[in-house]
Amino acid sequence: MTAPVRLQHGRAPLGITEVTLTPGSYLGDLQDLNASATLPHAIGKLDESGVIANLASPGGEAHRGFGFSDSDLYKTLEAVGWEIARTGTTAFDGFLDSSYRLLRAAQQPDGYLNSWGLSADSPGRWVDLQWGHELYSAGHLIQAAVALNRAGRGELMAIARPVADLIVRRFAHEGTCGHPEIETALVELYRETGEPGYLTSAKGFVERRGNPVQHTKPFGPAYFQDHAPVRDAEDATGHAVRQLYLDAGCVDVAVETGDADLLAAVQRRWDSAHRRRMFITGGMGSHFQDESFGDDHELASERSYAETCAAIADLHLSWRLLLATGEARYGQAMERVLYNAIPAAVSEDGTSFTYANPLQVRTGGRVVEYNSGRQPWFSCACCPPNVARLRASLAAYLAFADDEGLAIALPAAATLELPPQVGTGRVVITGDLEAGSLTVTPEADFLPGMGLRIRVPEWATSPQVDGAPAPVENGWLSLDTAARSTVTLDVTPTAMVADARVDAVRGSVAVQAGPTVLCAEAHDNREVDALAIDPNRPLTGDPTGATGSGAVLATGEALYRRFGEPAGDPEATPVTLIPYREWGRRGRVAMRVWLPTVDL
Amino acid sequence: MTAPVRLQHGRAPLGITEVTLTPGSYLGDLQDLNASATLPHAIGKLDESGVIANLASPGGEAHRGFGFSDSDLYKTLEAVGWEIARTGTTAFDGFLDSSYRLLRAAQQPDGYLNSWGLSADSPGRWVDLQWGHELYSAGHLIQAAVALNRAGRGELMAIARPVADLIVRRFAHEGTCGHPEIETALVELYRETGEPGYLTSAKGFVERRGNPVQHTKPFGPAYFQDHAPVRDAEDATGHAVRQLYLDAGCVDVAVETGDADLLAAVQRRWDSAHRRRMFITGGMGSHFQDESFGDDHELASERSYAETCAAIADLHLSWRLLLATGEARYGQAMERVLYNAIPAAVSEDGTSFTYANPLQVRTGGRVVEYNSGRQPWFSCACCPPNVARLRASLAAYLAFADDEGLAIALPAAATLELPPQVGTGRVVITGDLEAGSLTVTPEADFLPGMGLRIRVPEWATSPQVDGAPAPVENGWLSLDTAARSTVTLDVTPTAMVADARVDAVRGSVAVQAGPTVLCAEAHDNREVDALAIDPNRPLTGDPTGATGSGAVLATGEALYRRFGEPAGDPEATPVTLIPYREWGRRGRVAMRVWLPTVDL
Known part of the structure; x- marks a missing residue:
């Protein structure tokens, strides 16, 4: 089957060639927009952002962008692979050929291939495992090679396997990457080739976590999930994408080696993430500072980070757990991100992307690069090509x-x-x-x-x-x-509340209709910063939009006042809600998912 | 008068020699503990942390710590100056002499004096104005020299004035520092010497803000308050300490040059900070990532940064505005930080300090260096000696x-x-x-x-x-x-609520008794993460502690559930409150200032 996750042991996903999403349907449109707009856009940005130039002269002129810029190309190649598998298109053949030429020329005799590692900016090959992302980038190369191979295009495997073989040898006994990704990639390469050395290597990378001597600056070992062995770590913690990628790798290793103990550890962390550390949109990662999970129930809308890549990673992880266990809750989590956090990341025309996915934007709120709404690309461009590879393979996550x-x-x-x-x-x-x-x-x-x-x-x-x-x-x-x-199924708009320990949204409701979380934007509502809703009055509408009865709360001069001294009366006003995933399409204005409750 | 702010024009503060805080009183104890414990502790840490070694061999071995490490010494010297002014002590004479020798030896023939700027780690003198903090450090040297001079010890002035003179010449027409401090320092030196060139120089540094070509990485010009001229910038924004130090400098320049327009701009930003961006403890700075002010009403307890230095800076600024205008609200702000945010920063024994001052600590919450409760010192040690110089000069802020x-x-x-x-x-x-x-x-x-x-x-x-x-x-x-x-004055405990736009504490109250904000700690209460209080029932107690009627809120398995589906009944429990400034003294456990309300 042509699928991103092809288990040797476990449930068998239907692949891209077995599942055809209906054109014009919700998921079909996501996939088609990706093919027609996002993928060509991403290919163009590879050149513009310096990714191609870096690989064209590794060790030559100064490396542009982050050390992991090669992975932008690899994710795009992976997306192309799934697209070819799905449609048989030859539209990308030129891009593929030039990419292969580029990579072959850059690859070293022993297989090493990383434009940053070969550049003067790096301290040398495999030296800065913590921040260099060489293994991460190699993982994406491998994933791309597997995808293209499954689409009948084997050329990249001839480049990726020497990289993988080098890694298997070099990291036979020690080493982990600051950013997981190599783990899932090696397991998938094992699945594709049947070569058990790749699985053994992946298992080594997974099992070596929890050595806090490594990975200490500037955020401490928990950022890198290096604070505890993967079997012991209780909670989803640290950098959200790293945690979710690592756990996806753990599931892959657990399933292929029949390791129930390791699988149970991942399920425990999945519970931690989904029962105590997840925004209602499916977004994960409460902190801007280190793009990390927050504490239990620390889910402030006002500074929700919820990186796009974390939502994608959550889908990867939940899918693997669903295949490993058959439990419906993992499919529920996939649905949540696929209708909310993930589609919110892409513009209507498919060519701009969010990095952070806040649940609240205030009037006059400060804008910084990674919470600036949808942008054509980012200096750290992990998210856009990640969206592309996910959407190209979307059909393979259905059944x-x-x-x-x-x-x-x-x-x-x-x-x-x-x-x-x-x-x-x-x-x-x-x-x-x-x-x-x-x-x-x-x-x-x-x-x-x-x-x-x-x-x-x-x-x-x-x-x-x-x-x-x-x-x-x-x-x-x-x-x-x-x-x-x-x-x-009843898709009437429904007011939802959070666990009492979620302080950030106390006394507030979020409206959900079917799979879709709704939000209020200033385009449709006045005074969004003080807008309240009466959850006891009927909401009308459906997942495409809803209306309810609400009010603008009174505010006063004083920031703090005595309890019982009202600031004034709330002023009744209707509340108009749109799908969260469509926020900002008409311009970035005040927006909120959670609305205070008021009795009218 | 021996005071940190001695206006030529404006109201005249009573100085340290005019005001004697009563031993055993609240403020008197703060001052005495500083003299007996904090100051000796800080002097010891200067050696241990490498500050002395840096200055002992500028340009020699590698510079230790941050580029502004010299300022740790200068703040400590300033504290010693106020201590000598207050008590006439000679206990620090040895420290002073060795410091003078160190600084004289390090000072260059043209007056330049900065151990980082002379080291191989820096790109050269005055090159990295954005992050090098050379002007910031010089400002603290000048403040120390003025303090000691006012205490009758003129030796440091002979070192500081050549530094100031060099700065006046070098920055006659261009340049600003990434971290304000030189502005207030130069005005104070003008006040001390009567030399108008220092005032002119300070005015230049203030007026040159708002050139967004400078100060762009990694946080953007607003972080450095370089996004708009000081007369135009509407809101308190960016790095909180930088904003408040800059505005203190603006007041100094405005008062000494009779610039009502500039003063009005600072008052506008003071309103922005105090009416829309201040925690109830007086803490400022909502964001960990860039230690910055948040958006209006973005005041999440769960990730409140509220840096100790920002509370000190707020006192500096409010005092200047009080002297400039005579308006009582500025004194109110000083009182708020002096009973809450500032004393919370120091341990009972005066030798450990907070950096961030959260209003909430969750059970099992993640600890990182700057929110780790009170520590003996920090790798970025701005706060401890800043506490020392403030507390040593406390008497000069009374009248x-x-x-x-x-x-x-x-x-x-x-x-x-x-x-x-x-x-x-x-x-x-x-x-x-x-x-x-x-x-x-x-x-x-x-x-x-x-x-x-x-x-x-x-x-x-x-x-x-x-x-x-x-x-x-x-x-x-x-x-x-x-x-x-x-x-x-009635100091009965009173439940306070926040403006309706402060989402983070909706449906919650904070209890304040007199000047003192109280909090609930797990030492005295169970289930602090889900602890609620009934604000309609009487609170008993006073600023030293209070009790009320409360409940533990029911929580369920689901993170999100339908509105109207109760998770269970709240379980009645008493609530015991202590002064916020005393949190963590019995160990760092779950703590919260804001408690959800519940009807019992």
């Missing part, structure tokens, strides 16, 4: 096959070709989550004992099948493999 | 004289010698703010037309004089110059 049959993890309009272990033919899904209606039509012969099931979102309180209450079991609903079923 | 007579800005137990322009004799104050009772006894002959007034805090709702309602006018209360008066 999987296991001993029970076919499971639809992300209900969406698509056509699924049955893998041979389940049966022959296909399953056609129409409708979508936001419409609250999905019709699943099997046009297939299921093998005996093979069933068809669909994940029912947690927000759907009274799901129905063909008008009758649906017997949901552990988040899954069994469907007839021989007849069409229509699943109905 | 001032003007055309109307003597004004007591900070009511506290002390003896005030009348300056000749007001009369002869003294005024004795007993009692203190926290006791809610102050007895003011004039033992003096006031000149005709000269009165005596005392600032009445804003929290005192029904102040009385000798049992009768006190006629407070614009925050001031006139007292009899010939007879004893007793002022009574």
Whole structure:
């Protein structure tokens, strides 16, 4: 199967060639916009930002940008790989050929390939493992090579394997990278080649974590998840993307080596992240300073960082856990980021991107580069090509096959070709989550004992099948493999509150409709900084937008006043809400997901 | 008068030799602990941290610590100066002599004196004005020299003036420092010497701000207050200490040059800071990342930075504005930081210090260097010696004289010698703010037309004089110059709420008793992370501690749930509160200033 995560052991994802997202559907549009706009845009930016020049003269003129700039190219190549796998396009052949030439010329006789490591800016090869990102960049090269190989383009494997082989030799007994990524990459290369040395190497990188002698400046070992062995670390902590990438690698190693202990450790940290450290949009990482997870329940909207790459990483991790365990909650997490945190990161035209994804923007709020709304590129350009590789492979995150049959993890309009272990033919899904209606039509012969099931979102309180209450079991609903079923879900806008320990949004609600978190923007509402909503009055609308009854809260001269001394009366006003993922499209103005409650 | 701010034009502060803080009183204890513990501790740390070694071999071995490490010595010398002025002690003479020898040996023939600027680590003298802090360090040298000179020790002036003269020449037409400090220092040197060139130079440094070509990495010009001219900048923004130091310099220049426009600009920014960007403790600076002011009303307890130096800087600024305008609100701000943010920074034994001053610490919260509670020193050691110089000069912030007579800005137990322009004799104050009772006894002959007034805090709702309602006018209360008066203030614990736009503490109250903000610690309360208080039930206690009725809020498995679905019932529990400034004395545990409200 042509998929980013192809487990040797565990549930088998349906790949890009097995799943066709329906054009014009929500997920289909995300994928198509990526192909038509984001991918060409990213390729153009590689040149402009110096990525190509760095590789064209490694060790020559000064290295431009961050040490990991090569990875911008690799992520883009990976996206191209999935795009070729999906459509068979030859539009990128020129880009591929010039990239291969560039990389072949830059590669050293022993396989080493990293424009920063070869430049005068670095202290030498493999010296600054903490900040140099050489293993991280190599990981993305490997991922790109695997993607292209799965699309029938093997040329990059001939470049990536010597890199991987060098790493396997060089890091046989010691060393970890300051930024995880090599771990998942080596496991995937093992899956692609069957070469057990790659899996062993990945396991080494994972198991060597927790040596706090390394990785101490300036943020301390927890930033790098080097404060404790991966089996012992309790919480999702430190730099959010690093933590989530590392845990994805841990799942890969655990699944392929049958390591239940390691898998349980990751599940524990996943709980830490999702039950105590996640914004309602699925965003992760509360702190600007070190792009890190905050403390438990430290989830301030006003300085929510929620890096785009962390949302993508969360989808990678949750998908792996879903394949490893079959538990619906992991699919729920994927749904959350796919309808909120991830799409919020990309503009309507597909060519500008967020880095941080705040849940609140105040009137006159200060703008700095990484919270400046959607930008065409960033000096640290990790997010845009990461979006591109995810969206190009989106179809491969929809469904999987296991001993029970076919499971639809992300209900969406698509056509699924049955893998041979389940049966022959296909399953056609129409409708979508936001419409609250999905019709699943099997046009297939299921093998005996093979069933068809669909994940029912947690927000759907009274799901129905063909008008009758649906017997949901552990988040899954069994469907007839021989007849069409229509699943109905209530997508009425609903006010949500947070755990009492989330101080930042106390006395406030966020409105969610189906999978979609809504927000209030100054384009549609006045006085957004003091805007309140009455959650006891009905909300009308659906995931595309909603209205409610609200008020502008009174404010006074004093910043602090005695309890019981009112600043004035709230002034009634309607509240108009749009999907969070669409914030800032009409210009960056005051916005908030969480609205104070008021009784009208 | 021996005072840190001795205006040529404006109200005249009573100096250290005119004001004696009563031993055993609140402010007296702060000062005495500083003399007996903090100052000797700081002197010891200068050696240990490399400050002395840097100056002993400038340009020799590698420079240790930050480029501004010399300023640690200068702030300590300034503190010694005020201590000598206050007590005439000779205990520091050895330290002074060795410091003078060190500095004389390090000083270059043209006056230049900066161990970092002379070291191989710097790009050369005056090259990296943005991060090198050479002018900042020189400013602290000048402040130390002025303090010692006012204490009758002129030796350091002979070292500092060549530095100042060099700066006046070198920066006659261009240049600003990345960290303000030179501005106030040069004005004070002008006041001390009468040399107008220093004032002109200070004015140049102030007026040259707002050139965004400079000061751009990594945080952008607003971090350095270089985004707009000082007359135009609307808000308190960027690095909090830098903003407040700069504005103190602006007031000094404005007052000495009669520049009402510049003064008005500072008052506008003071309002921005105090009405929209200040924690209830007086702490300032919402962001860890750049130690900066947040947006309006962005005041999250959970990541409040509130650097110790910013609270000290706020006192410096508010005092200058009080002297410039006579407006009581500036004294109120001083009181707020002197009872809360500043004393919280120092341990009971005077030898450990906070850097950040959070309003909330969660159970199991992550600890990093600058929010690790009180530490003996920091790698960036700006705060401890800054505390020392402030506390050594504390007496000089109590009262001032003007055309109307003597004004007591900070009511506290002390003896005030009348300056000749007001009369002869003294005024004795007993009692203190926290006791809610102050007895003011004039033992003096006031000149005709000269009165005596005392600032009445804003929290005192029904102040009385000798049992009768006190006629407070614009925050001031006139007292009899010939007879004893007793002022009574209600210090009952009171629940306070914040402006509706302060999202972080919505649905919560902070308890304040008199000048003192209280907090709940896990030492005295269970489940502090979910602890709530009923503000409608009586609070008992006073500024030294209080109790109230509260509850532990119910929490569930889910991080987010539907509005109206309770997580469970709150469980009634008493709430015990201690002064915020005493948090962490029994160990760093969960703590919070703001408590959710609950109806019991």
